[in-house]
Structures are given as structure tokens and as C-alpha cells.
Amino acid sequence: MADYIEPKLASGFKDYLPEDMIPRQEMFDRIRAVFENFGFVPLDTPGLEKDEIITGGDPDFKMNVWHASIKDDSEKMALRFDLTVPLARVVAGNPDIKKPFKRYQIGKVWRGERPQAGRYREFVQFDADIVGSTSVLADAEIIAIMNATMIALEIPNFLIRINNRKILNGLTEYAGFSPDKNSAVLRAIDKLDKQGWDKVSTELCDAKIGLTSEQAEAIKKFVDLRAHTPIETLDAVEALMIKSPTAMNGISELRELVDAIKAMGVPDEKWKIDLSIARGLGYYTGPVFETVLTDILEIGSVFSGGRYDGLVSKFSAQSVPATGASVGV
Amino acid sequence: MADYIEPKLASGFKDYLPEDMIPRQEMFDRIRAVFENFGFVPLDTPGLEKDEIITGGDPDFKMNVWHASIKDDSEKMALRFDLTVPLARVVAGNPDIKKPFKRYQIGKVWRGERPQAGRYREFVQFDADIVGSTSVLADAEIIAIMNATMIALEIPNFLIRINNRKILNGLTEYAGFSPDKNSAVLRAIDKLDKQGWDKVSTELCDAKIGLTSEQAEAIKKFVDLRAHTPIETLDAVEALMIKSPTAMNGISELRELVDAIKAMGVPDEKWKIDLSIARGLGYYTGPVFETVLTDILEIGSVFSGGRYDGLVSKFSAQSVPATGASVGV
Numbered sequence: 001m002a003d004y005i006e007p008k009l010a011s012g013f014k015d016y017l018p019e020d021m022i023p024r025q026e027m028f029d030r031i032r033a034v035f036e037n038f039g040f041v042p043l044d045t046p047g048l049e050k051d052e053i054i055t056g057g058d059p060d061f062k063m064n065v066w067h068a069s070i071k072d073d074s075e076k077m078a079l080r081f082d083l084t085v086p087l088a089r090v091v092a093g094n095p096d097i098k099k100p101f102k103r104y105q106i107g108k109v110w111r112g113e114r115p116q117a118g119r120y121r122e123f124v125q126f127d128a129d130i131v132g133s134t135s136v137l138a139d140a141e142i143i144a145i146m147n148a149t150m151i152a153l154e155i156p157n158f159l160i161r162i163n164n165r166k167i168l169n170g171l172t173e174y175a176g177f178s179p180d181k182n183s184a185v186l187r188a189i190d191k192l193d194k195q196g197w198d199k200v201s202t203e204l205c206d207a208k209i210g211l212t213s214e215q216a217e218a219i220k221k222f223v224d225l226r227a228h229t230p231i232e233t234l235d236a237v238e239a240l241m242i243k244s245p246t247a248m249n250g251i252s253e254l255r256e257l258v259d260a261i262k263a264m265g266v267p268d269e270k271w272k273i274d275l276s277i278a279r280g281l282g283y284y285t286g287p288v289f290e291t292v293l294t295d296i297l298e299i300g301s302v303f304s305g306g307r308y309d310g311l312v313s314k315f316s317a318q319s320v321p322a323t324g325a326s327v328g329v
Numbered sequence: 330m331a332d333y334i335e336p337k338l339a340s341g342f343k344d345y346l347p348e349d350m351i352p353r354q355e356m357f358d359r360i361r362a363v364f365e366n367f368g369f370v371p372l373d374t375p376g377l378e379k380d381e382i383i384t385g386g387d388p389d390f391k392m393n394v395w396h397a398s399i400k401d402d403s404e405k406m407a408l409r410f411d412l413t414v415p416l417a418r419v420v421a422g423n424p425d426i427k428k429p430f431k432r433y434q435i436g437k438v439w440r441g442e443r444p445q446a447g448r449y450r451e452f453v454q455f456d457a458d459i460v461g462s463t464s465v466l467a468d469a470e471i472i473a474i475m476n477a478t479m480i481a482l483e484i485p486n487f488l489i490r491i492n493n494r495k496i497l498n499g500l501t502e503y504a505g506f507s508p509d510k511n512s513a514v515l516r517a518i519d520k521l522d523k524q525g526w527d528k529v530s531t532e533l534c535d536a537k538i539g540l541t542s543e544q545a546e547a548i549k550k551f552v553d554l555r556a557h558t559p560i561e562t563l564d565a566v567e568a569l570m571i572k573s574p575t576a577m578n579g580i581s582e583l584r585e586l587v588d589a590i591k592a593m594g595v596p597d598e599k600w601k602i603d604l605s606i607a608r609g610l611g612y613y614t615g616p617v618f619e620t621v622l623t624d625i626l627e628i629g630s631v632f633s634g635g636r637y638d639g640l641v642s643k644f645s646a647q648s649v650p651a652t653g654a655s656v657g658v
Contacts, residue, residue: 044344079397
């Protein structure tokens with residue numbers, strides 16, 4: 001029998017030996033250089049915060065959080081699962097920060113993923129956000145930084161998919177179903193890429209969501225529009241959703257965003273409007289974006305984000321608009 | 330009443346806003362550049378490991394460790410309190426790593442310090458170690474890297490204090506007290522700088538340790554030797570401890586180390602033999618070193634380490650020698 005402690009990591013955790021860490025460090029440096037070239041300044045916050053900050057009231061935030069405790073201390077603590085919630089806390093707690101506040105943060109985050117190949121319970125996140133601006137120019141700058149980062153990492157084949165949550169929120173008005181079904185409908189649509197329309201349609205009409213086949217058909221018409229060029233898509237979706245004021249608002253924002261992206265010089269072939277993109281987290285309120293590697297679509301999105309105008313108000317009486325994106329490495 | 334979550338950090342934790350983080354990041358980059366110039370390669374290990382790895386069997390290691398848990402998972406986990414224990418685990422678990430293995434690691438560590446001014450429960454540690462060499466040249470290289478780091482940080486007034494644990498372990502033979510009192514005696518000596526001799530002497534002779542006044546007097550003679558130049562100190566301590574084979578072994582190692590430090594070009598005024606230096610952690614086995622800022626001695630040591638030839642064998646049947654130092658920032 002061994003009289004020593006087995007030198008094993010827990011499953012879902014990973015060492016980076018020098019042969020992995022040297023290129024990884026080079027990648028980190030390149031991402032940081034892009035963020036700094038765009039004029040973002042560094043922020044650092046603890047890995048560990050009060051449980052009530054990290055998990056908040058939002059059910060989305062309670063997912064698989066690591067709790068932490070120490071002898072003789074009763075305060076409930078948790079490990080951060082992203083860098084956006086801590087940013088919102090910092091902005092709320094430091095109202096004098098000059099805005100727009102363009103900050104980047106690099107740090108480990110922890111999640112209670114079920115251990116499986118390629119999913120880690122700890123990884124490094126690079127996060128760039130602009131806080132204090134409602135302008136779509138801020139959203140466009142985030143998309144430009146996503147594009148520049150992929151170029152700096154010498155990844156030739158990628159596509160940034162863009163949508164607007166307001167258009168998705170307008171689906172209730174457009175297809176005529178009850179607003180309380182909206183998040184379930186969005187979660188179903190979000191699976192389109194991985195599962196195909198037939199499965200999504202079945203989910204939409206099953207007992208749990210319970211759309212009619214006419215409503216599902218209306219949604220199919222909607223998601224099919226993403227096959228077109230940005231301008232065509234915008235014109236078509238405007239025609240389709242003319243009766244939804246919420247969607248029209250999102251479409252108008254998206255038109256402005258398209259102009260801004262073009263003005264910033266992000267090449268046309270590197271981005272696309274994709275009306276099926278919803279993003280998982282509940283805090284997004286406007287434009288949402290995600291980057292996929294077009295050679296290996298199955299790994300999902302690698303650099304994603306969106307506008308979250310309500311998050312700071314979880315921690316403060318004032319509401320502060322914000323937009324940003326992060327890449328997990 | 331507020332209907333939002335108070336945006337507060339737990340006590341002992343700190344945000345670094347951009348005005349703090351920009352110079353901090355610059356400092357991080359400089360330290361990393363020094364480590365890389367010395368040919369050290371990066372390693373990364375998780376912040377969170379199995380509890381048995383982090384806390385081990387050693388009572389020194391159980392101090393104030395943060396435990397972590399997640400719903401539906403029974404495995405006991407803990408946050409790392411240093412980067413040396415994870416290094417020992419990596420070396421034991423990857424026996425094929427080419428040695429000597431010169432690695433650096435940068436990462437956050439967590440400790441359950443009682444909250445008080447200037448003591449944080451989370452900080453960033455920079456750690457440089459050489460694994461697989463028993464040579465004092467490896468210890469000298471660690472001292473050279475400590476010197477180069479202080480220069481790179483443009484800190485003019487510092488002093489690296491050097492000792493050898495074997496000399497301290499020889500105190501039982503030299504002063505004639507029981508070996509089971511040795512760690513308590515070392516802990517008392519370690520307080521000399523902060524408390525002065527009178528308090529240390531009282532502690533040595535109190536009921537708990539129980540040395541005789543003759544034994545305490547012998548220890549005073551010993552610690553007083555640190556006032557001299559390195560060569561004088563070595564000659565004097567050799568004359569004093571001639572009857573302790575353990576100490577003679579340490580003195581001989583220290584003579585070799587002094588030659589190696591000089592050969593590496595670390596200026597004479599930047600280091601000193603100080604026989605009172607013990608270092609807190611139990612795992613050190615040979616040379617120990619710590620850097621103090623001579624303008625602000627009260628903050629204690631800022632960059633410290635030593636040789637720990639037994640640590641890897643906690644995790645493996647083989648024993649692997651190692652030496653290193655770390656700076657917490």
C-alpha cells in the first residue's frame with residue numbers, strides 16, 4: 001500500500017505543463033494586447049465573493065456555483081462563474097468611475113460542469129466590456145474587438161453571428177403566444193444548430209411549451225430568414241414582424257449596428273445576422289453576438305456576449321447600460 | 330429599504346480598479362520577464378484541488394485553508410494556499426518531466442487570514458522553483474532571481490537574508506535540549522526581529538518550551554553572530570557549533586552557497602547570512618532565504634523561499650530535491 005497521497009487532480013480540472021503553457025501564455029499575451037490596443041484598461045476582482053453577489057436572485061446565476069467556506073467564518077462565499085457579475089458589482093459600488101468605462105479583465109472562473117471530455121470546471125476568461133453607453137457604437141466596438149482577437153490568434157475561419165434580444169422578445173407579439181412561454185421558446189430556438197428544425201419544432205409544440213403548429217410554423221418562417229445577407233434579412237424580418245413594436249425596435253437597433261460594424265471596417269464575410277442566436281444567460285437586453293469557428297462548428301461559440309442594460313441595477317438603485325463579450329480559454 | 334443586493338466585497342478581499350491595476354500589471358510583467366530571462370518555463374495548475382492534496386497530513390498545511398464544494402458532488406476540495414504544494418504534486422504525478430525542471434508559476438492563492446489592515450485573504454503569488462537538483466548552484470540561482478526581480482521592480486533598498494535549516498536543527502545538539510522542542514524554539518527565534526531578544530528569551534524559558542537560562546544564553550550567542558560579515562559569521566558559527574554534526578553540515582552547505590552567490594554576481598551589500606531566519610513553513614530542509622525592504626522592515630519579508638527536499642515524497646515513492654522562492658503581490 002502506498003504511504004503517500006495520490007498526486008491526482010479532481011476530474012474537470014487540468015494542469016498546463018510547460019509544453020502547453022508556453023503557447024497558452026503566448027495566446028494570453030496576444031489577446032491582452034488586442035484589448036489594450038482598443039483602449040480597454042485592466043480591472044481585477046477577487047475569485048471569491050459573497051455568495052449573495054455571485055448567485056444573486058437570478059435562477060440563471062445559481063447554476064452550478066462552487067461554494068467556499070473557512071473554519072470560524074460563517075459568511076457564505078462563492079467562486080465567480082464569470083467576470084461580468086463582478087464588473088456589475090464594481091460599477092454599482094464605485095459610482096464615481098468615469099464613463100464610458102472600457103475595462104478588460106482576465107481571470108479564472110469556476111463552474112460545476114458535469115465532468116465530460118473537453119468541459120472544464122475551471123478555465124481562464126478574457127472579458128472586454130463598455131459600461132455607461134447606450135450607443136450601438138459600443139456594441140460595434142465589442143464586435144470589432146472580437147474580430148481583431150480572432151485575427152491576432154491567427155484563426156482564419158470564423159464567423160460572428162449577431163442578433164438582438166428585442167427581436168426575439170417580439171416573437172410573442174408576432175406569433176401570438178403568451179409572454180411567459182418566451183424563455184422556453186428561446187431556449188428551444190437556441191438548439192436549432194445542434195438539433196435541426198424538426199426536433200426544435202417538436203419541442204415547441206410539446207406539452208411543456210405547447211405552441212400550436214401555426215405558431216411553430218410562424219417561428220420557422222422567422223428563423224429561415226437568417227439564410228440571407230444582413231440587409232436582406234433586416235428587410236425581410238421587418239416585413240414579417242411589422243405588427244410587433246418590440247421586434248421593430250430591435251430591428252431598428254440592428255440596422256444601426258450593421259452600419260457601425262461596416263464603418264469600423266469589420267469585413268462583411270466575418271459577420272452575419274442570425275435570428276436564431278439567443279445566448280444562454282438571462283441578463284442580455286439588446287444586441288447579442290457569438291463567434292463560431294466555421295471549420296469546427298460542433299465546439300459551439302468561442303467568443304460571445306451582448307448588451308446587458310439591467311445587470312448593474314441588481315446592485316444599485318441606478319441602472320447603468322453595458323455591453324461586452326468574453327472568450328474562455 | 331434597498332431592493333438591490335449591496336455591492337460589497339467580503340472583508341480581506343480587494344478590487345484593483347484600473348488606476349491600481351495598470352501599474353500592478355506592469356509590475357507583473359516585469360517579474361515574469363525576469364523569470365523568463367533566467368530560463369524558467371511557465372506552469373499552470375488549478376486554483377482548486379482535492380482537499381487531501383492541499384491540506385495533506387502536515388499540520389502546517391491545514392492552517393486556514395478555504396474549502397470548496399458544489400451541489401451533488403461529495404468530493405472534498407480546497408483552494409490552494411501556495412504554488413509549491415501543487416508543484417510537488419505535478420512533479421510526483423509526471424515522473425517523466427525532464428530535470429532539473431525550472432518552472433515559474435503566477436496565480437492567485439487564498440488564505441483564511443484574520444481580516445486586518447494590509448493582510449489579504451487572496452493575493453497573487455509569483456513562484457520560481459528548480460526541481461531535481463541537490464546542488465547549491467540551484468539555491469544560488471534562486472537568490473540571483475530574487476535579486477534581479479528587486480532590481481527590475483526598481484526597489485533600491487533591500488537585503489536578502491540567508492540561513493540554513495540544518496544549522497538551526499543543530500541547535501538541539503549545540504545547546505543540549507530535546508529535539509521535540511526544536512520547532513517551538515525556531516518559532517521563538519523567528520520572532521527576534523519583531524519582538525527583540527528579551528521577549529524571545531522569556532518565551533524560550535517559559536513553561537511551554539522550558540529551556541534553562543544556560544540554554545537560552547547559548548542561543549543568544551548563536552543569534553548574535555548574525556551581526557558579522559558572511560565569512561566572519563561562518564567562521565564564528567563553526568567555532569561555536571563544532572560539536573553539532575548537523576550544524577556543521579549546514580555550515581558547509583552555506584560556505585558553498587556563499588561562493589556560488591558571489592560567482593553569480595549578486596552584490597555583497599544585497600545579501601547577508603542571518604542565523605535567526607527560520608521561515609515559517611515546516612517543509613524546508615536546507616538553505617532558506619528571505620528578502621526584506623530595509624526602509625520598511627516592519628512589513629516583513631517580501632520574497633522568500635528555500636530548499637524543500639522532502640515535499641515531493643508526500644505524493645510519490647520517489648524523493649525529488651527542490652528549491653525555490655515566491656513573492657506575493
